[in-house]
Amino acid sequence: MSNFYGNNDCRIYVGNLPPEVREEDIKDVFWKYGKIIHVDLKIGRGPPFAFVEFDDKRDADDAVYGRDGYTLDGYRLRVEFPRGSARGGYGRSGGGGGGGGGGARRGGAPSRRSEYRVLVSGLPPTGSWQDLKDHMREAGDVCFADVFRDGTGVVEFLRYEDMKYAVKHLDDSKFRSHEVSTLAS
Numbered sequence: 506m507s508n509f510y511g512n513n514d515c516r517i518y519v520g521n522l523p524p525e526v527r528e529e530d531i532k533d534v535f536w537k538y539g540k541i542i543h544v545d546l547k548i549g550r551g552p553p554f555a556f557v558e559f560d561d562k563r564d565a566d567d568a569v570y571g572r573d574g575y576t577l578d579g580y581r582l583r584v585e586f587p588r589g590s591a592r593g594g595y596g597r598s599g600g601g602g603g604g605g606g607g608g609a610r611r612g613g614a615p616s617r618r619s620e621y622r623v624l625v626s627g628l629p630p631t632g633s634w635q636d637l638k639d640h641m642r643e644a645g646d647v648c649f650a651d652v653f654r655d656g657t658g659v660v661e662f663l664r665y666e667d668m669k670y671a672v673k674h675l676d677d678s679k680f681r682s683h684e685v686s687t688l689a690s
Contacts, residue, residue, distance in 0.1 A: 514562040520583040522553040539564025619661040621668035628656045640680050644671035
């Protein structure tokens with residue numbers, strides 16, 4: 506096991522946590538981004554916050570990008586690299602997808618969201634929002650994607666026509682050797 510305080514590239518800060526949050530809740534939010542080495546939950550005076558260390562810095566990148574702005578029990582999480590790290594304490598720049606986020610990301614443009622939404626089922630447990638977004642780009646401009654533990658996901662398109670194409674042409678398509686079903690909402 507690595508030294509928790511020794512590898513800032515693999516650590517992320519998670520702020521604005523709900524008052525009754527538990528370590529398991531934090532693990533449930535971040536498990537899909539990679540192997541979690543340690544969760545350091547700080548509960549006491551002031552609102553709770555945590556540091557999460559991943560095994561790989563790319564997993565930390567994905568977690569910041571995918572979960573900044575995610576809502577947990579009614580609280581909009583702030584996920585970023587710790588201040589003082591080489592990453593400067595700001596989330597990855599750029600909008601356009603991932604996580605459960607919405608609104609502005611620190612250091613980047615606001616993520617685009619759309620009402621042209623497709624629900625996806627039959628995803629493999631290893632599927633990520635990035636994989637889903639890449640798969641659905643065949644239909645057009647994807648502005649948001651997310652996957653859930655139950656094997657479902659959601660994809661949002663910039664244009665109505667792209668959403669309709671996805672439903673018509675990507676329903677029952679192969680996604681990492683699994684069948685995928687799509688449904689317009």
